[in-house]
Amino acid sequence: MAAAEGLGGWVKISAIGAIAIAAAMVSTAVVTVSLYGRKARKLATAVRELEASLAAAHKDSASERRGRTRAQQALRKALAQQNSDEVKQVVESSYPMAPIGTVQSCFSTRNGTPRQPLLVPLARACLVFDPGRVPKEALEGLSEYSHCWILYVFHLNTNLDRLWREPSRSKFKAKVRVPRLKGGKMGVLATRSPHRPCPIGLTVAKVEALDGHALLLSGVDLVDGTPVLDIKPYLPYSDSIRGATVPSWVKAYNTLAVASVSFSPEFSPSFLSCWKQAETQSLYASQDEFQNLIKQVLSWDIRSLSQVNCPHNVSVKHEHESQNAVKGSDDVGDEESYQNLSKKPVSSSGEVVYHLILEGIDISYRIDNSSNILVEKASIFSNNRRLYSYSMWKDKLSNQTHSVLDVESAEEIEEGISLKS
Known part of the structure; x- marks a missing residue:
């Protein structure tokens, strides 16, 4: 009897303990739920406040943008209603453009720069962007494209100041002489002449590598120092137009090709001497690769129309400083001097020496009446100082x-x- 009462008492105690533990757990759960609920309400309130703040910011931004747009439209409308020269100048300068980068090209001068892109696959250039205008993040993804479009300025044109400041006195020519037409004229906007109403060029190049603010390109037709306004990726599905047509004179593709390019025995030792000085600053891996570049460039007749019609010896310095714009599909020069040159007989002696300057190396060559080129020797013309050379791109x-x-x-x-x- 006593044992039964003891057992019953223990059961009662155990039940009371279990109830107490359960009550404690329930209390803890209630407190925990209450705390989480309080935190959730705080977070929800914070989220609503942030959403309201973001919506207000968007509203203010949209309002500011609409106000700015209306102000610009009102300004342009007011300016358009006036005819003073001063206002006209303001309107004309309302779209300012500054270069975002500069080209470091293998072509030291206009002479020899290909007339079109991709004609010389080994033609390399390094496009160095201005860090102040183009952050590195802006170039992310560009190296995944094979080619890119480049918009640039024909900065070596001799009439830029007059063209921009005094268009009426710029002596702009509506028609230019085209090499493929052997001097025949064509409307400038039907050609790719560098001498245009607005001297902006468009070209395409192969993307080789990207390193920070520098882009290595190949197949370029850009002279050293060219200012670049913009670049855009090349998109084959939209940029390549099936069924596009061109005039018959453009199809005469081989009219500017030469018969052969060979090197004289004297060329190798002279070029080796130059290569030893230029190697560390070159965009090319070896002497042989650079010689292949020379051959590719000279595979097209790079002479101007005046040189073709009247071969004449020109000093390297004179050719570098004052030669007419050879780069581009057209030759634009003084009409009277062209007519006088065209009346003179073409020399048949083959003694005229021409010059091609690549990466500061002067390559002298001759071309006979059958368009066979003999490369004679090389000499240092100028010392190029490059920020980027082949050694920096090698890896x-x-x-x-x-x-x-x-x-x-x-x-x-x-x-x-x-x-x-």
């Missing part, structure tokens, strides 16, 4: 080559698997 180019090979290998493997299956 990136090597990695890029490996990546291309890896992709090609993967494609071959996939193709092999599909063939087997």
Whole structure:
């Protein structure tokens, strides 16, 4: 009897303890839920406040943008209603553009710069962007494209000041002489002449590598020091137009090609001496690669129309400083001097020496009446000081080559698997 009462008492105590523990757990849970609920309400309130603040900011921004747009439209409308020269000048200068970068090209002068892009695959240039205008983040993703468009200024045109400040006195020519027409004239806007109403050029180049604020390009037709206004990626699906047509004179593609390019025995020792001085600043990996560049450039007749019609010896300094714009599809020079030159007989002696300057190296050559070129010798014309040379691009180019090979290998493997299956 006593044992039963003791057992019953222990059961009662155990039940009371269990109830107390349960009550404590419930209390703890209630407190926890209350705390979480309080935090959740605070977070919800904070979120609503942030959303309201963001909406107000968007509203203020939109209002400011609409106000700015209305002000600009009102200003332009007011200016358009006036005809003073001063107001006209303000209107004309209301779209200011400054270069975002500068080209460091293998072409030291206009003479020899290809008339069109991609004609010389080995033609390299480094486009160095202005860090103050173009942050590195703006270039992210560009290296994933194979080619890009480049908008630039024909900064070596001799009439830029007059063209921009006094258009009526710029002596702008509506028609220009075209090499493929052997001096025949064509409307300037139907050509790619550098002498245009607005001297802006458009070209396409192959993207080789990207390093910070520098972009390595190939296949360029840009002279050293060219200011660049903008670049855009090349999109094959929209930029390549199927069925596009051109005039018959443009199709005469080989009219500017030469018959052959060869090197004299005296060229190698003279070029080796120059290469030893220029190697560390060059965009090229070896002497042989640079010589291939020379051959590719001279595979097209780079002479101006005046030089073709009246071959004459010109000093390197004179040719560098005052030669007419050879770069581009057209030659634009003084009409009277062109007519006088065209009346003179073409020399048949083949003794005229021409010059091509690449990366500060003067390449002298001769061309006979059958368009056979003999490269005679090389000499240092100027010492190029480059921020970027081949040694700085070597690793990136090597990695890029490996990546291309890896992709090609993967494609071959996939193709092999599909063939087997």
